[in-house]
Amino acid sequence: xxxxxxxxxxxxxxxxxxxxxxxxxxxxxxxxxxVAGRGVPAIANGAATAADWMSGASFVSMAGxxxxxxxxGAVYLxxxxxxxxxxxxxxxxxxxxxxxxxxxxxxxxxxxxxxxxAVAALATIFISLTYVAGQMRAVGIxxxxxxxxxxxxGVIIGMGVVAFxxxxxxxxxxxxxxxAQYAVLITAYLITTIAIAWTLTGxxxxxxxxxxxxxxxRLNQIQIDLGLKEYLRPFxxxxxxxxxxxxxSLMIGTAGLPHVIIRFYTVxxxxxxxxxxxxxxxxxxxxxxxxxxxxxxxxYNLINTLHxxxxxxxxxxxxxxxxxxxxxxxxxxxxxxxxxxxxxxxATNEIIIDRDIIVLSTPEVARLAPWVVGLVAAGGLAxxxxxxxxxxxxxxxxxxxxxxxxxxxxxATESERLLVGRIMIFVAIxxxxxxxxxxxxxxxxxxxxxFGLAAASLFPAILxxxxxxxxxxxxxxxxxxxxxxxxxxxxxxxxxxxxLGTEQPIIASFLGINAQGIGVVGAILNFIVSYxxxxxxxPPPQEIQELIEEIRIPRGALAPTAEH
Amino acid sequence: xxxxTPNNQNSKAVAxxxxxxxxxxxxxxxxxxxxxxxxIILGGVFYNVRFFQLPLSFWFAQQGSMITFVILIFxxxxxxxxxxxxxDVHEE
Numbered sequence: 001x002x003x004x005x006x007x008x009x010x011x012x013x014x015x016x017x018x019x020x021x022x023x024x025x026x027x028x029x030x031x032x033x034x035v036a037g038r039g040v041p042a043i044a045n046g047a048a049t050a051a052d053w054m055s056g057a058s059f060v061s062m063a064g065x066x067x068x069x070x071x072x073g074a075v076y077l078x079x080x081x082x083x084x085x086x087x088x089x090x091x092x093x094x095x096x097x098x099x100x101x102x103x104x105x106x107x108x109x110x111x112x113x114x115x116x117x118a119v120a121a122l123a124t125i126f127i128s129l130t131y132v133a134g135q136m137r138a139v140g141i142x143x144x145x146x147x148x149x150x151x152x153x154g155v156i157i158g159m160g161v162v163a164f165x166x167x168x169x170x171x172x173x174x175x176x177x178x179x180a181q182y183a184v185l186i187t188a189y190l191i192t193t194i195a196i197a198w199t200l201t202g203x204x205x206x207x208x209x210x211x212x213x214x215x216x217x218r219l220n221q222i223q224i225d226l227g228l229k230e231y232l233r234p235f236x237x238x239x240x241x242x243x244x245x246x247x248x249s250l251m252i253g254t255a256g257l258p259h260v261i262i263r264f265y266t267v268x269x270x271x272x273x274x275x276x277x278x279x280x281x282x283x284x285x286x287x288x289x290x291x292x293x294x295x296x297x298x299x300y301n302l303i304n305t306l307h308x309x310x311x312x313x314x315x316x317x318x319x320x321x322x323x324x325x326x327x328x329x330x331x332x333x334x335x336x337x338x339x340x341x342x343x344x345x346x347a348t349n350e351i352i353i354d355r356d357i358i359v360l361s362t363p364e365v366a367r368l369a370p371w372v373v374g375l376v377a378a379g380g381l382a383x384x385x386x387x388x389x390x391x392x393x394x395x396x397x398x399x400x401x402x403x404x405x406x407x408x409x410x411x412a413t414e415s416e417r418l419l420v421g422r423i424m425i426f427v428a429i430x431x432x433x434x435x436x437x438x439x440x441x442x443x444x445x446x447x448x449x450x451f452g453l454a455a456a457s458l459f460p461a462i463l464x465x466x467x468x469x470x471x472x473x474x475x476x477x478x479x480x481x482x483x484x485x486x487x488x489x490x491x492x493x494x495x496x497x498x499x500l501g502t503e504q505p506i507i508a509s510f511l512g513i514n515a516q517g518i519g520v521v522g523a524i525l526n527f528i529v530s531y532x533x534x535x536x537x538x539p540p541p542q543e544i545q546e547l548i549e550e551i552r553i554p555r556g557a558l559a560p561t562a563e564h
Numbered sequence: 565x566x567x568x569t570p571n572n573q574n575s576k577a578v579a580x581x582x583x584x585x586x587x588x589x590x591x592x593x594x595x596x597x598x599x600x601x602x603x604i605i606l607g608g609v610f611y612n613v614r615f616f617q618l619p620l621s622f623w624f625a626q627q628g629s630m631i632t633f634v635i636l637i638f639x640x641x642x643x644x645x646x647x648x649x650x651x652d653v654h655e656e
Contacts, residue, residue, distance in 0.1 A: 085592070211623060216618055232611070271645055275638070288630055
């Protein structure tokens with residue numbers, strides 16, 4: 001059977017499987033819709049969180065990104081995993097004990113302010129929306145690349161599948177589908193990585209093959225010989241200062257992302273919230289520690305196979321011909337010496353490699369069976385769909401729960417709330433699909449916003465709400481506003497060439513810190529302003545101080561879920 | 565058995581919270597050590613130290629830090645469960 005037939009079969013089977021799980025997990029009450037009835041076992045929540053977290057881009061592009069950044073690619077590896085330590089130690093158990101439905105729920109109640117609630121809901125929507133557009137786009141791209149379906153059709157198919165289980169099952173349907181999607185994506189990733197590790201080094205465990213064989217050094221030497229930047233030496237692509245700040249910003253941002261935080265509301269107990277963060281990070285780290293190995297092996301293999309060959313020799317290599325047709329691999333004999341050579345200079349480089357090829361071409365490069373290619377396509381789709389679903393529930397609950405029910409219509413009945421929830425998630429899917437079909441030109445830029453804003457607004461407000469008993473409405477609101485506006489303005493100024501159409505960015509950096517790292521500065525400002533303002537204004541009322549005492553103690557989290 | 569006066573309850577809650585903060589600070593110190601110190605602040609220094617076939621700073625940056633993060637959360641979970649039971653605030 002051809003690769004395409006295999007891909008069609010595997011993608012079709014996985015989609016049918018997701019729909020079936022979605023159908024089994026349809027819900028009838030709001031607790032099921034928003035927090036899966038708080039009945040998700042810790043390990044299943046870990047797998048769902050991992051699928052929620054790892055996006056289409058993590059799956060398809062991250063190993064490629066690392067292979068081009070070398071050492072400095074660690075900002076993404078450490079940044080997107082280290083945040084879970086903060087989440088587990090500082091936020092998740094307390095938010096689970098508090099036991100409502102959303103992040104704005106906590107901020108609004110803790111700071112006894114519907115203004116704070118509305119601002120937190122707005123931040124949630126903005127952060128999730130910037131993210132979800134990229135996911136729907138990724139679904140369309142995977143369809144077009146593997147099945148020759150056009151991008152619009154691909155996005156619509158993806159929307160249909162997500163709509164089915166999200167509207168019917170809310171958080172419950174999404175959670176159990178994500179567990180299945182994690183299984184698909186990790187299997188695809190590991191088969192591919194293990195195969196290339198084994199073919200190249202003879203050691204099947206990618207992490208061990210990276211550490212105990214000399215392929216990383218060989219790649220480093222090749223890069224030196226070709227005049228490229230050293231692979232293993234730190235701070236070749238980013239300054240040391242930026243590696244520090246970007247890593248910290250991504251970590252704090254991760255811990256403040258609403259779609260990740262709400263996952264910890266779904267487990268039965270506080271102790272489950274703690275360990276389920278451990279499971280989540282273990283499942284994430286399976287992919288994240290394999291990616292740097294894949295990056296080294298695939299890049300070494302590509303350069304080693306292609307560099308210095310003649311056009312005729314390249315045409316003997318099946319996968320090189322195939323990927324040249326997709327445009328992800330380009331050959332051009334610029335100096336006319338008959339040989340294709342890689343160089344550091346764009347003007348003379350004769351082999352152009354797109355970073356996405358590192359993951360996508362590996363099954364063929366490692367001579368795996370055609371069905372593995374199909375599995376990789378299904379894995380990429382699983383990664384994108386699961387992340388999209390998580391973002392959609394975060395976004396729609398900010399509207400239907402926080403705005404509609406908590407602020408606008410507190411006397412809404414259970415069935416009204418459920419109906420509004422279903423309608424909002426459907427609207428969110430349409431909006432996400434629209435952005436997937438017509439992506440705004442600055443999708444890559446807005447990801448810096450999502451992390452920066454989460455780091456500068458939500459993370460400090462939640463952290464202080466738990467750990468600083470004296471923190472009050474005035475302090476938190478002032479802190480959020482300062483953090484938010486500082487970060488927004490800085491990113492706009494540093495990316496003005498893309499966002500405002502100026503020729504050059506209005507400012508290049510803030511004291512050497514770039515747009516991706518600026519969230520840390522926003523967070524620090526938030527902490528300082530919150531502290532100063534809170535100490536100059538009246539302490540929070542007695543019942544809020546009792547609420548804080550209450551969330552600090554695990555006992556009593558097993559309250560009946562139908563309480564409100 | 566301690567007497568359950570409000571005052572007694574209160575000082576117990578304070579002691580529990582202090583034990584909790586201590587665990588968090590110790591674990592976060594390790595978190596910072598394997599990432600910010602070993603891979604970034606000392607990135608250049610540890611580049612010259614070999615860890616099998618890799619520079620030590622590179623291993624921490626792309627493997628060791630993440631492996632440590634996973635272990636830290638499982639240790640935290642185990643440690644907190646222990647503290648919860650010691651202070652009799654664990655869940656039913």
